[in-house]
Amino acid sequence: MTLVDIEAGLGQQRSTLDLQDIVESAAIFLEDASAREIIRWAAATFGDRLCLTSSMSDALLIDLVSRVKPGVDVLFIDTGYHFAETIGTRDAVQQVYDVNVINIKSSRTVQEQDRDLGPRLFGRNPDLCCYLRKVEPLNRALEPYLAWISGIRRDEATSRTGTKVVEWDAKRQMVKVNPIAKWTQEDVDNYMADNGVLINPLHYDNYPSIGCAPCTRQVAEGEDPRSGRWAGLGKVECGIHL
Numbered sequence: 001m002t003l004v005d006i007e008a009g010l011g012q013q014r015s016t017l018d019l020q021d022i023v024e025s026a027a028i029f030l031e032d033a034s035a036r037e038i039i040r041w042a043a044a045t046f047g048d049r050l051c052l053t054s055s056m057s058d059a060l061l062i063d064l065v066s067r068v069k070p071g072v073d074v075l076f077i078d079t080g081y082h083f084a085e086t087i088g089t090r091d092a093v094q095q096v097y098d099v100n101v102i103n104i105k106s107s108r109t110v111q112e113q114d115r116d117l118g119p120r121l122f123g124r125n126p127d128l129c130c131y132l133r134k135v136e137p138l139n140r141a142l143e144p145y146l147a148w149i150s151g152i153r154r155d156e157a158t159s160r161t162g163t164k165v166v167e168w169d170a171k172r173q174m175v176k177v178n179p180i181a182k183w184t185q186e187d188v189d190n191y192m193a194d195n196g197v198l199i200n201p202l203h204y205d206n207y208p209s210i211g212c213a214p215c216t217r218q219v220a221e222g223e224d225p226r227s228g229r230w231a232g233l234g235k236v237e238c239g240i241h242l
C-alpha cells in the first residue's frame with residue numbers, strides 16, 4: 001500500500017482497523033520524511049479531525065503545524081497549577097499564530113480537588129493528580145478527533161526512545177503523529193532561532209522543561225533538562241504519552 005492509496009482510501013468515517021492499517025504503512029513510509037512532510041500527510045489524511053497538543057513550553061510545534069494547516073485546533077491542558085508565564089505564552093500564541101487554542105480543564109477545580117482529596121495531592125500522589133488534571137481531561141478533549149500531533153522526541157527521555165513518527169494510540173483508539181520524534185535538541189534550537197519561534201520566558205531562567213509550577217524546578221548547568229520535573233518523586237512522565 002502506498003501513501004497515495006492510503007489517502008485515497010479514506011472517507012469521513014473510518015473503522016479502528018482502517019486507522020491501524022494507516023498507521024502501520026505511514027510509520028514505515030514517513031520514517032525518513034521531514035517534519036513538514038509528516039504534518040502535510042497528517043493534514044491531508046485527517047483534515048479537521050486532526051489537532052495538536054501543546055504545553056506552551058514553546059511554540060515550535062504550533063509554528064510548524066500552522067504553516068501547513070492554518071486554523072488548526074491546539075489543545076492546551078489548563079491544570080490550574082501553571083506558571084503565570086505559561087498562561088501568558090498561551091495567550092500570546094493565540095495572538096501571534098493562526099491557530100484555534102482550546103483550553104481544557106479538569107472536571108474539578110484545584111479548590112474542589114483539595115476539598116475532596118485533600119490539599120497538595122501532587123506531593124502525595126502525583127500519578128493521581130496528573131491523571132485527574134491532565135490525562136482524563138485530554139482524553140475527553142481528544143474524543144472528536146481521529147488523530148493528534150504531539151511534540152515528543154526520542155532524545156528527551158529513555159521512556160521515549162522508541163517513539164515512531166506515526167503511532168497507534170491504543171489507549172485512545174486513535175492515531176498519534178510525532179513529526180519531530182527524530183529531532184535533537186540542536187535541531188530544536190536551530191529551528192527556534194531561524195524562525196523566531198515564540199518561547200516561554202521561563203526558559204531564560206533555567207527551566208528547560210516546563211510543567212506545573214509545584215512539580216517543576218530550575219535545572220543547574222549540565223543537569224538533564226528533564227531532571228527538574230517531579231524532582232525526587234521517581235516520576236518521569238505525566239501519563240499522557242504512556
Ligand code: SF4
Nearest residue numbers: 122126129130212215
Ligand atoms: S504535574 Fe504536578 S501539579 Fe500538575 S497535574 Fe501532575 S502532579 Fe498535579
